[in-house]
Amino acid sequence: MAVFILKRIFISIxxxxxxxxxxxxxxxxxxxxxxxxxxxxxxxxxxxDRLREKLNLNKPLxxxxxxxxxxxINGDFGxxxxxxxxxxxxxxxxxxxxxxxxxxxxxxxxxxxILLGVVSxxxxxxxxxxxxxxxxxxxxxxPTFWIGILGIFFLGMKLKLLPIQGFVNPSxxxxxxxxxxxxxxxxxxxxxxxxxxxxxxxxxxxxxxxDYVRTARANGIKRSSIFLKHSLKNxxxxxxxxxxxxxxxxxxxxxxxxxxFNIAGMGQLIRLAVLNRDYLIVQGxxxxxxxxxxxxNSIVDILYGLIDPQIRLVRGKL
Amino acid sequence: MQNSRNHLLxxxxxxxxxxxxxxxxxxxxxxxxxxxxxxxxxxxxxxNPTDISFTDIMLGSSSTHLLGTDYLGRDLFTRLLYxxxxxxxxxxxxxxxxxIAGIFLGLLAGYFEGLIGQVIMRLTDAQLSIPPLIxxxxxxxxxxxxxxxxxxxxxxxxxxxxxxxLYGKVLTIKENDYVLAxxxxxxxxxxxxxxxxxxxxxxxxxxxxxxxxxxxxxLEAALSYLGLGITAPTPAxxxxxxxxxKYLRSVPRIAILPGLCVLLLxxxxxxxxxxVRDSLDPRLRGKI
Numbered sequence: 001m002a003v004f005i006l007k008r009i010f011i012s013i014x015x016x017x018x019x020x021x022x023x024x025x026x027x028x029x030x031x032x033x034x035x036x037x038x039x040x041x042x043x044x045x046x047x048x049d050r051l052r053e054k055l056n057l058n059k060p061l062x063x064x065x066x067x068x069x070x071x072x073i074n075g076d077f078g079x080x081x082x083x084x085x086x087x088x089x090x091x092x093x094x095x096x097x098x099x100x101x102x103x104x105x106x107x108x109x110x111x112x113x114i115l116l117g118v119v120s121x122x123x124x125x126x127x128x129x130x131x132x133x134x135x136x137x138x139x140x141x142x143p144t145f146w147i148g149i150l151g152i153f154f155l156g157m158k159l160k161l162l163p164i165q166g167f168v169n170p171s172x173x174x175x176x177x178x179x180x181x182x183x184x185x186x187x188x189x190x191x192x193x194x195x196x197x198x199x200x201x202x203x204x205x206x207x208x209x210x211d212y213v214r215t216a217r218a219n220g221i222k223r224s225s226i227f228l229k230h231s232l233k234n235x236x237x238x239x240x241x242x243x244x245x246x247x248x249x250x251x252x253x254x255x256x257x258x259x260x261f262n263i264a265g266m267g268q269l270i271r272l273a274v275l276n277r278d279y280l281i282v283q284g285x286x287x288x289x290x291x292x293x294x295x296x297n298s299i300v301d302i303l304y305g306l307i308d309p310q311i312r313l314v315r316g317k318l
Numbered sequence: 319m320q321n322s323r324n325h326l327l328x329x330x331x332x333x334x335x336x337x338x339x340x341x342x343x344x345x346x347x348x349x350x351x352x353x354x355x356x357x358x359x360x361x362x363x364x365x366n367p368t369d370i371s372f373t374d375i376m377l378g379s380s381s382t383h384l385l386g387t388d389y390l391g392r393d394l395f396t397r398l399l400y401x402x403x404x405x406x407x408x409x410x411x412x413x414x415x416x417x418i419a420g421i422f423l424g425l426l427a428g429y430f431e432g433l434i435g436q437v438i439m440r441l442t443d444a445q446l447s448i449p450p451l452i453x454x455x456x457x458x459x460x461x462x463x464x465x466x467x468x469x470x471x472x473x474x475x476x477x478x479x480x481x482x483x484l485y486g487k488v489l490t491i492k493e494n495d496y497v498l499a500x501x502x503x504x505x506x507x508x509x510x511x512x513x514x515x516x517x518x519x520x521x522x523x524x525x526x527x528x529x530x531x532x533x534x535x536x537l538e539a540a541l542s543y544l545g546l547g548i549t550a551p552t553p554a555x556x557x558x559x560x561x562x563x564k565y566l567r568s569v570p571r572i573a574i575l576p577g578l579c580v581l582l583l584x585x586x587x588x589x590x591x592x593x594v595r596d597s598l599d600p601r602l603r604g605k606i
Contacts, residue, residue, distance in 0.1 A: 011440075011443075014440055015440065015444045015447060018440060018441060018444035019444050019447060019448065022444070022448075026456060029460065137585060137588060137589060137592075138581075138585060140585075140588060141532065141536075141581055141584040141585030141588050142581050142584075142585075143536060143539055143540065143543075143556075143559075143577055143580045143581060143584070144540070145539075145540065145543045145556075145559060145560075145577070146559065146574075146577030146578070146581060149559065149563060149566065149573055149574065149577065150574065150577075152566065153566055153570050153573075153574070157566065157567055248446075248447075249449070251449040251451075251452065252449040252450060252451035252452065252540075255449075255451050255452065255455075255544070256451070256540055256543065256544065259543070259544055270452060270455065271455065271544055271545075271546070274455050274456060274546060275545065275546070277459065285452075286448060286456060289448070289449065289452065290447045290448045293447040293448075293449075294447045297447065
C-alpha cells in the first residue's frame with residue numbers, strides 16, 4: 001500500500017512539473033513581447049527595458065523558470081500590470097467567487113445525478129428510464145451559455161424573478177447571494193447532472209448484471225434490498241472518480257457562466273487576461289487550476305486504492 | 319478472412335444502429351439537413367451573411383427575410399445557414415486533426431511501451447489536468463481566430479481522448495498471434511503498425527470520432543461565444559449568441575436561435591454517436 005501511495009505521489013510530481021513547464025512557456029510561446037503588450041505600442045524603449053528587467057525577462061530561461069517556481073512556492077505569483085496588483089491577491093479575491101458558484105453546482109449534480117442514475121438503472125427500459133436518459137442527452141448537448149441566456153430572458157427579463165447580472169458575496173448578504181447565484185448554479189449544474197446520470201446508470205447496470213445479484217435473488221433476498229445494500233455500494237466507488245472529473249468540467253462551465261452572468265471570478269479573470277495578453281495572470285491561473293485537479297485526482301486514486309485492492313494492482317503500475 | 323467477417327457484421331451493425339428506434343432516424347435526418355444547408359447555403363438564400371444594410375435593421379420575419387434581420391440589417395436565416403457550415407467544418411476538421419495526432423501518439427505509446435510510451439502517456443495525463451476550455455482559450459491567441467486556427471486549437475484539446483483509447487487498444491492487439499507472426503516473418507515495425515494494428519483499431523476510432531464531433535462543435539461554439547474563437551463578422555453560432563445578447567430584451571430570437579441550432583446539431587450528433595458505439599464497439603460504453 002505504501003508503495004502504491006508513493007508511486008501515485010511520484011506520478012503527481014511529474015505531472016505538476018510538466019504542467020509548470022507548460023504554464024511557464026506560455027509567456028514565451030504566445031505572440032508578442034510581454035512587456036510591450038502590457039505597456040502598449042507608444043512607449044519609450046527605456047520603459048520597456050525597465051519592465052523587462054522587473055519581469056526578469058532578460059535573464060536566461062532556466063533562471064527565469066527557477067525564479068518563477070521559487071516565487072510561487074512563497075506565494076508570489078508576480079505582478080499584474082493590467083490590474084496594477086499582485087497576481088496572488090487577485091487570485092485570492094476571485095477564487096472564492098468561482099468556488100461559491102462551482103461547489104453548490106457540483107453538490108447538486110452529485111446528489112441529483114446519482115439519484116436519477118440509480119433510478120434509471122433499476123427501472124431499466126421503463127418510461128422513467130427513457131425519460132431520464134432523454135433528459136441527460138439533452139443536458140449534455142445543451143450549450144451552457146444558451147441555457148444561461150434562456151434563464152436571463154425568461155426568469156430575469158420576462159418574469160423578473162431573479163437578478164440577471166452580477167454577484168454578491170455570501171458573507172456580505174446571504175439572501176442576495178442566493179438570489180444572484182441561483183441561476184448561474186442551476187445552469188452550471190445542468191451539464192454536470194447529465195454526465196453524472198449517464199455514468200451512474202452505466203456503473204449501476206454493470207453491478208446489477210453481476211452474478212452475486214442472481215445468487216442473492218435465488219436465496220430469496222428482495223431485489224430492492226440487494227440493489228440498495230450491495231449494488232449501490234459497489235457502483236458508488238467509481239462514481240467518486242466521476243465526481244472528481246466533474247471538477248474539470250465545472251471549471252470550464254464556470255468560465256462560460258461567469259461570462260454570461262458577468263461574475264468577476266476566475267473564469268472572467270483568465271478570459272480578460274488572454275484577451276489583454278496579461279501573461280502572468282494566465283500562467284498563474286493555468287498552473288493553480290491544474291495543480292488543484294492533479295491533487296484532487298491523486299487523492300481520489302489513493303482513496304480508491306484503499307477501498308479496492310484490485311485497483312492498487314492495476315494503477316500501481318507506473 | 320478478416321474482411322468477410324467485417325462485411326457480414328456491417329449489415330448487422332447497420333441493423334443495430336437503425337433498430338434503436340425512431341430517435342436515431344430523427345437525429346440522422348437532422349444532421350443530414352444541417353449538412354445539406356451547410357453545403358448549399360449560397361443556393362438556399364439570396365443574401366450574403368456578412369452584408370450590412372442599415373435600412374433593414376431589426377426587421378421582423380417577412381417573406382423577404384424569413385427570420386428577420388439583426389442589428390446590422392443582416393438576414394438572420396442566412397447567417398444561421400452559414401453558421402451550420404462553420405460549425406460542421408470546424409467540428410470535422412478539429413476531430414480529424416485530433417484523430418491524426420492521437421492515432422500517431424497512441425500507436426507509438428502502445429507499441430513501444432518503455433520510455434516513449436511513458437513520456438507520451440504522462441504528457442497526455444498532464445494535458446488532461448488542464449480543463450479543455452482553458453487550454454483552448456490560451457492556445458487560441460497563439461493560432462488566431464480563423465476557422466483553421468480554431469480547428470487546430472479544438473483539435474489539440476481532444477488529442478488525449480484518441481491517444482488513450484488507441485493506447486489501450488494497441489496494448490491488447492499486439493499480444494495477438496498474428497502480430498507475433500508478422501514479427502517472425504521479419505516485417506518492419508512501421509508495416510506491422512499500419513497493416514495489422516491500426517486496421518483493428520478502426521471500429522473504436524470511428525466511435526470516438528463520432529462521439530467527439532458533438533463535443534468539438536460545442537467547444538467551438540463556447541470559444542466563439544467567449545470572443546476567442548471564430549470572431550465577427552463570420553457567422554459562427556457561438557459569436558452570434560454573444561452579439562445578440564445585447565438585444566435580448568427587444569429581439570430575443572437573434573441570441574436564442576443560434577443557440578438552438580447548436581443544441582439540435584450537438585444532440586443529434588451525440589445520439590448518432592451513441593448508436594454507432596452500440597453497434598461497433600459496445601465495450602466503450604461509459605468510457606467516453
